[in-house]
Amino acid sequence: MKVKKIYKYLMISFGALLLGSCTSTEVDAKFDENATERLSGRKKELNDLLLSSADGWKAVYYTDSTQLGGWTHLFKFLPKGEVDMASDFTKSDGNTDTGIYRSQYEMQMGSTVSLVFTTQNRIHLLSDAGNSPTAALLAKGYLGDFQFYYYGQKNGEIIFRTNRNGHFLRFVKATAQDWTDLAKNKPMIKSLNGDMFSPLFRLMETNDGTATHKFEFDYNTNARFGTAYSLEAGSQEAYDLAFAFTPTGIVSKLPVIVKGQELTNFIYDSATNNFVATGTNGVSATLKFTNAPPTVTDDYKLLLSGKGNPQIVVGYIAANLATAPTTSDYFRYLVSRLNASLAAGQSLSRIQMYFNTAANQTYINYQFVGKTAVNHIVTSSEDPVNKTIILTNLGWATGATAADVALLREIDNELTNPKGLYIKKESFRITYSNPIYTLASASSSFRMTTYQL
Structure with missing residues (x-):
């Protein structure tokens, strides 16, 4: 009995101790006060630093x-x-x-x-x-x-x-200079982003001191992020570049590695509109615009006259292809200028190009809403070195007036420019199952997206 009583008293005492420890405001307050003081000290420290x-x-x-x-x-x-x-x-x-x-x-x-x-x-x-x-x-x-x-x-x-x-x-x-210099980032941003008159394509070239290597460079202007893919057969070399802008160029958080050297600081060269990162011993990396596609196809050969090619018709349809990602801003700009010159209720609806018709003709057919179509007869030849098709004027079809020719001059001059057009059969489709062909100028940022009809 004595043992049981002792055990009972011990349990009561232990319970009282637990109850006392759980309800002790002094201990809790002391712990909370330390945490609060610690955070308050950090808060003051940060605020003082910021100020x-x-x-x-x-x-x-x-x-x-x-x-x-x-x-x-x-x-x-x-x-x-x-x-x-x-x-x-x-x-x-x-x-x-x-x-x-x-x-x-x-x-x-x-x-x-x-x-x-x-x-x-x-x-x-x-x-x-x-x-x-x-x-x-x-x-x-x-x-x-x-x-x-x-x-x-x-x-x-x-x-x-x-x-x-x-x-x-x-x-x-x-520094005070940082606040002044921030606005100087803007021309660098514009130079890398380009505008509707800038060449359509970008390249990155690296030089290891003895040889130059070319990369196709895809750049998202909104994301400030680009990827460079080697254009050399069999090469898997590629780089991601994450850009921030400075008053003199761009800096990539991710380096381009050339011959063991990490290149991150690309300085703008206003004479060439290139951005160049320079290492030692002839090592460099250059970002540049180019009118020539990084990969040039032989697709233009399908359209050449006198080569036994069948008739092919490709057409830009404004309702479906004006907003295509491969339709360039410069092309859209020229179309808007043309439409602004037309009478109320009229607009360009199609540009259809007929190659190797049954009558052995090649011509450009301009169609309108609210206006009669106009045909420009041309002949085709090739630049086998640059892989372009060159359309040369043979005259406007009967019914085309001097006003029509003047109206279409800007767009027509791009389609018949002496440097020719790059032709590419694309792998994607837009709305319909028709194959897509793009026609890009070899001398400007003009690019028209067409269906094969």
């Missing part, structure tokens, strides 16, 4: 360098939770606004301290899900963030980790 730089902070924000480039942001943090911000973000219309905008920010405490940009500003352009640079990122935007977890400071830099994907982002002290 300490006279010219603010600079960050080149790569949200995902496996598929996107980088965007330069400048921040000037002010008292009372305000921040002035600028960036070199380029909208889909090609406009790059480097103006300075003011918004709000907060230091928020959770498991750690975070910097949150609470009202709309330039940083939010990268986090807007409705603003997607590629089809793969539809409804995901640019994968950017506006909340950044504070990880500390090192060598004068503030280190953050993004909330959305856990990537590290570093703020470095900005």
Whole structure:
């Protein structure tokens, strides 16, 4: 009995101790106070850091360098939770606004301290899900963030980790020159993006000091991301390039490796409109525009006269092919100029090209809504070296007036330019099962997409 009583008393005492420990506000308050003090100290540390730089902070924000480039942001943090911000973000219309905008920010405490940009500003352009640079990122935007977890400071830099994907982002002290220079990124962006008058194709060429190697270069202007594929038979060499812009050119977070040298800094050469990354001992990598397709086909031979080819008709149909991705902006521009010159209710509806008809003729047939069609008779020859077909004037068909010829001159001059046309039978289809042929000028950014009819 004594043993049982002792055991009973021990259990009651142990329970009281547990109850006391669970309800001790002194211990809990002490623990919470330490956590709060620790976070409050970090919050003050970050806030003091952000306010300490006279010219603010600079960050080149790569949200995902496996598929996107980088965007330069400048921040000037002010008292009372305000921040002035600028960036070199380029909208889909090609406009790059480097103006300075003011918004709000907060230091928020959770498991750690975070910097949150609470009202709309330039940083939010990268986090807007409705603003997607590629089809793969539809409804995901640019994968950017506006909340950044504070990880500390090192060598004068503030280190953050993004909330959305856990990537590290570093703020470095900005200078007054950084704010002035940001607008100088715009001509670099424009030079790499090109415009409707720029050559249609891009190449990357590397030089290892003894030989030049060519790569087809596909570049997404909105994503600031490109991929270069070797054009040499049997080569699997390829590079991804994730670009951020500077006042003098572009920098890729992902290097081009030539003879063991990592090339990342491409300087703009205004004389050639090329971007050149230079190493040592003759090593370099160059990004350039070209009117010649990286891969030239022999498809033009199917259209040549006097070679025993059957009749082939290809046609641009405005209703279906005006928005085709292979229809160039320059071609669309010329069509819009033509339509603007027509009478009310009239417009260009088709451009059909007849090769090797039963009457052994080749001609260009221009069709309109609300206006009689016009035919331009031509003859075809080839440039076997450059692999182009050259259409040469033989005269306009009966019924074509001087006004018609003048109206069609800009487009017709492109189709009959002395340098010729590159012809390519494409592997894709648009709306219908008809094969697609593209006709690209060898001397301009003119490219027309057609169906085989």
